Amino acid sequence: MNNQQKNDGALQCLPVESRRDQKAFLALERDVYRDNPHWIPPIWSERRKIVGFKYHPFYDDADRQAFLVRRDGRPVARVLAIVNHAHNRRYQEKRGFVGFFESYDDAAASQMAFDHALDWLREQGMTDVRGPVHPSLNYEVGLLVDGFDSPPTFMIPYHLPYYEKLFLASGFEKTQDVYSYEAHIDILKSLDPKMLFIVEESTKRFNVKCRMIDRKRFNQDVRTFLEIYNQSLQQTWGYVPMSEGEIDEQSAGLKHLIVPELTSIAEIDGKPIGAGFGLLDYNQVIRKIDGHLFPFGWLRLLMGKRKIDRLRLISTNVLPKYQKWGVGLVTLSRILPDAIEHGIQIGEFSWILESNRLSKGTVERGGATQTKTHRLYDRAL
Numbered sequence: 001m002n003n004q005q006k007n008d009g010a011l012q013c014l015p016v017e018s019r020r021d022q023k024a025f026l027a028l029e030r031d032v033y034r035d036n037p038h039w040i041p042p043i044w045s046e047r048r049k050i051v052g053f054k055y056h057p058f059y060d061d062a063d064r065q066a067f068l069v070r071r072d073g074r075p076v077a078r079v080l081a082i083v084n085h086a087h088n089r090r091y092q093e094k095r096g097f098v099g100f101f102e103s104y105d106d107a108a109a110s111q112m113a114f115d116h117a118l119d120w121l122r123e124q125g126m127t128d129v130r131g132p133v134h135p136s137l138n139y140e141v142g143l144l145v146d147g148f149d150s151p152p153t154f155m156i157p158y159h160l161p162y163y164e165k166l167f168l169a170s171g172f173e174k175t176q177d178v179y180s181y182e183a184h185i186d187i188l189k190s191l192d193p194k195m196l197f198i199v200e201e202s203t204k205r206f207n208v209k210c211r212m213i214d215r216k217r218f219n220q221d222v223r224t225f226l227e228i229y230n231q232s233l234q235q236t237w238g239y240v241p242m243s244e245g246e247i248d249e250q251s252a253g254l255k256h257l258i259v260p261e262l263t264s265i266a267e268i269d270g271k272p273i274g275a276g277f278g279l280l281d282y283n284q285v286i287r288k289i290d291g292h293l294f295p296f297g298w299l300r301l302l303m304g305k306r307k308i309d310r311l312r313l314i315s316t317n318v319l320p321k322y323q324k325w326g327v328g329l330v331t332l333s334r335i336l337p338d339a340i341e342h343g344i345q346i347g348e349f350s351w352i353l354e355s356n357r358l359s360k361g362t363v364e365r366g367g368a369t370q371t372k373t374h375r376l377y378d379r380a381l
Helices: 019-032 044-050 057-061 085-091 107-123 163-169 185-190 193-206 215-232 244-254 283-289 297-303 327-333 335-342 357-365
Strands: 011-015 062-071 074-084 095-103 128-131 143-146 173-184 209-211 263-268 271-280 310-318 346-353 369-380
Touching: 011 107, 019 044, 019 062, 019 074, 019 095, 057 062, 057 244, 062 085, 062 107, 074 085, 074 107, 085 095, 095 107, 095 163, 107 163, 143 163, 173 185, 173 357, 193 327, 209 327, 215 244, 215 263, 215 271, 215 310, 263 327, 271 327, 271 335, 283 297, 310 327, 310 335, 327 335, 327 357, 346 357, 346 369
Parallel strands: 095 128, 310 346
Antiparallel strands: 011 062, 062 074, 074 095, 128 369, 143 369, 173 346, 173 369, 209 263, 263 271, 271 310
16 A cells, blocks of 8 residues: 555544554554655654553653544554643643644545544543644654655654645644754854854853763763753743653663763853753664664664764753853853764754744854754644
8 A cells, every 4th residue: 555545445433442453553654654765663662652552651641542544444544632731731721732643645534533533632621732742842743844855863753745735634724833954064164253252251151161961970960951951941832841750751761872972061150050962863773673672673773873973962951041141052062072073974953943033043043954844733623
């Protein structure tokens, strides 16, 4: 079956309940992208958790229901409906979310998937819906609408060009874009002198000291980073702080992925006030192990670190008090020499909200090029 299949035959949409249904829900993603050279499989064991088929702390404060559409018994579309109670408390909304949408180019099937998800959200008392989020802004976000001609970096979603028309046909309208920017290491040769001046002045003004994550207190430092992440994004559009359980979950996962030399913690008088890290583009290895960590995929993932030449600058966060004083640039500058020594050729800044003018302006002034756009949509229920 391909994306240009004939859209005839009987359609049926049912909630995903059995293990067999869960397996079919996950397998559809591989089937849809089977012939696409740019799609990278997820780490399947993590995908099972993040959609709620195995325990994940996000769902301690959220409800979800997966739906799978079959045409003549064959899976053709899927979606996950989500009620994020933490979001609704924070923003005093009754907003549901949809995520993990996948479909063949089949308008009737995708419409049926959305209809069932939206009906379920109405039953939960929701009045509006936003998506796609996988499953919140703290994880994978948005529908790819520009930049289909290259693979995504690690933890950035990839979609097919026709997906947007399926969202629009179901009544969704754009609410916010998020951008990915790319910069080759050679850009350092022509870096705006004003940016170097900002780094020097900010360092002197606040006596900022930057260090990498300490291997001897790795867990504590990773948690410090996530706590700064939580505090720094308080005014960011749509943001909801991670729970203690999510912080613990993320800390455990990052422990095996973070390269200390590609991290930075900024301190003033010994107190952490900023943190950032570059995450190697593990997709270069995940493609080779087909997303399977077992039995030996995890070993290939760890052993392949040194050959990865692409870095996703996933986050540089500074406490609100220091955000307009260039401390983010100071934090980032500590990583650059070690990234060069590692052999990094390309850095990707992702993702950046279109409404985040400070970050967007800084990255563009530095000479980075916008490469991908992911879109979030809203609609009333």
